[in-house]
Amino acid sequence: MGWWIIFAASPPEKISTDPTFWLCKWCSFHAHCHGTAAPAVSCRTCAHVTPEQDGTWTCARNDCDVIPVAFQRVGCDDHRHIPRLVEIRPGFVSGTALRVERLGSGLEAGWRLVECPLPEPFDKGHAYDFDANEQAAIRRRLRRGNGLYLVVEWRGRIAGLLEVTPQEWNSTAWVWNLMLDRAIRRQGIGRELFARAVNWARQQGYRALVFETQTNNVPACKFCLLYTSPSPRDRTRTRIPASA
Numbered sequence: 001m002g003w004w005i006i007f008a009a010s011p012p013e014k015i016s017t018d019p020t021f022w023l024c025k026w027c028s029f030h031a032h033c034h035g036t037a038a039p040a041v042s043c044r045t046c047a048h049v050t051p052e053q054d055g056t057w058t059c060a061r062n063d064c065d066v067i068p069v070a071f072q073r074v075g076c077d078d079h080r081h082i083p084r085l086v087e088i089r090p091g092f093v094s095g096t097a098l099r100v101e102r103l104g105s106g107l108e109a110g111w112r113l114v115e116c117p118l119p120e121p122f123d124k125g126h127a128y129d130f131d132a133n134e135q136a137a138i139r140r141r142l143r144r145g146n147g148l149y150l151v152v153e154w155r156g157r158i159a160g161l162l163e164v165t166p167q168e169w170n171s172t173a174w175v176w177n178l179m180l181d182r183a184i185r186r187q188g189i190g191r192e193l194f195a196r197a198v199n200w201a202r203q204q205g206y207r208a209l210v211f212e213t214q215t216n217n218v219p220a221c222k223f224c225l226l227y228t229s230p231s232p233r234d235r236t237r238t239r240i241p242a243s244a
Contacts, residue, residue: 007051007110009162014033014034019033019035025190035156035189037068038081039081041074041075041079042072042073042074042075042079043059043067043071043072043073043075043076043079043131044055044057044072045075045079045081046059046075046078046079046081047081047139047142048060048061048062048078048079048080048143049067057072060143061078061143062076062147062153064077067106085130085134085135085138085158085161086129086130086135087158087159087181088129088130088158088159088160088161088179088180088181089129089182089183090128090129090130090179090180090181090182091123091124091125091126091127091128091129091182092124092128092182092217092219092220093121093122093123093124094098094118094122094216094217094218094219095117095122096115096116096117096118096119096121096218097111097115097116097117097118097122097215097218098114098115098116098216098218098221099113099114099115099116099215100112100113100114100215101242102112103133104182113215115218115219119240122216124217128179130161138163138176138177141163141165141176144165146164146165146166147152147163147165147166148163148164148165148173148196148197148200149161149162149163149164150193150196152180152181152189152193153185154181154183154184159180159181159183159184160179160180160184160189160193160198161177161178161179162175162177162193162197163166163175163176163177163178163233164176164197164200164201164209166204166206167210171205171206171207171208172206172207172208172209172210173197173204173206173208173209174209174210175197175203175209175210175211178190178193178194178197178211181195184243186209190223191227194223194227197209211224
């Protein structure tokens, strides 16, 4: 159990969601699980630090191959708490899907997306949840230090994530995640995150934002169409508008 906790991408689940549960009331970390208390500052609660298989801890922020144990206990000014991405419920339900329809032929060929009803609504369920593998991938990208990372806090928990990284080879910015919890949608938060992604990409000099989603995630597709301007040469990319 100890090995699993050390290498987990996020803290373990609560033993109960009820703050009055008798075991929780006796626990020294009751305020962390059921309140708003933050973990103590140390290297072992920092997003920049990784536990290694040989028992050592390394820091990507300060290029430290092995962090001395005494220093691990106090951390440094660059400390960043590990976000609890597993608290986000980013699933969706859609009663329609998009189908690619070919238009014309030869050099004049093109395509369009047609929205079609489904026999029954598609529920993504927990398939979009931030599991350990996805969190590990995010942490690897975060350590590069060249992207835009924003989280949305709501009622004491993480409820949204924006993650954008550069693709220098074609001067674009890839939007890995623009995720919102179901409970905070349709409040303009997604629009604000998108505007921040546009502003960041423009400041960095990139020519387009690149999104990827599924044809059955029609809500996400409509969101992208509503706030973006398709590039005439590549419909998977979005030109950065003149003003956000």
